Amino acid sequence: MAKTNPVAFLQQVRTEVGKVTWPTRRETAITTIMVFIMVFLACIFFFLADQAMSRAIAFLFGFGR
Known part of the structure; x- marks a missing residue:
């Protein structure tokens, strides 16, 4: 992997x-x-x-609301 110096890197980022x-x-x-x-x-x-x-489950299991 090629190393880039920090100044060149920042220039590339800015570009x-x-x-x-x-x-x-x-x-x-x-x-x-x-x-x-x-x-x-x-x-x-x-x-x-x-x-x-919630209402369907309450109806099915007879919990009543």
């Missing part, structure tokens, strides 16, 4: 970081909002699924 396409502020905001919406929808789904399974 590679310059090639990165960074998202705009608007893209970041839209993506963040989409994540929050999906988390909210997942919470609702799992809450309803949990309630349905």
Whole structure:
């Protein structure tokens, strides 16, 4: 494995970081909002699924609520 001195390594890192396409502020905001919406929808789904399974088990085993 070839060894690179620290200065050359940092120069290579800086060059590679310059090639990165960074998202705009608007893209970041839209993506963040989409994540929050999906988390909210997942919470609702799992809450309803949990309630349905809980009631089904209570009905099957006669626990009554």
